[in-house]
Amino acid sequence: MGVLDGGASAAWFGHDPSPAAELHGSIVRLTADFDADSRQWIEVPSIELRRLLAGVEKDLADFLDLAAGWVTEHLPDHSERVVEALVQALALPPRN
Known part of the structure; x- marks a missing residue:
């Protein structure tokens, strides 16, 4: 999530x-629909959001x-293409 590193704040x-x-500050506000008249959001400490996102990345890598x-x-006969398509769709960061 780029917002944690000072990047973009919207997803399209x-x-x-x-x-x-x-x-x-140290809080990330997540809004489901920024353009809605009655927009609602949740606030999550950035350190907690990083932890949650790392867990999601691990689950996706395991999948x-x-x-x-x-x-x-x-x-x-199709494994290379299917796996490459999954890698692109999941957009996971490189593994260390």
């Missing part, structure tokens, strides 16, 4: 709603590992 999914994240194993076993 190609349609409404218009989510946003704003950094206010990718399982899916890659399944695809290799069941669709060996």
Whole structure:
């Protein structure tokens, strides 16, 4: 999430709603629909949001590992393309 590092504060999914994240000191305000008249938000300490996002990234990486194993076993002729498509769709950071 770029807002934690001083970057962009909005995500675009190609349609409404218009989510946003704003950094206010050490608090991140997450808004489901920034353009709504009755916008609602939650506030999360930035350190907690980093922890939560790291957990999500780990879960997605674990899923990718399982899916890659399944695809290799069941669709060996297509495994490289399917795994690459999953990597792009999940947009995970490089593993250390």
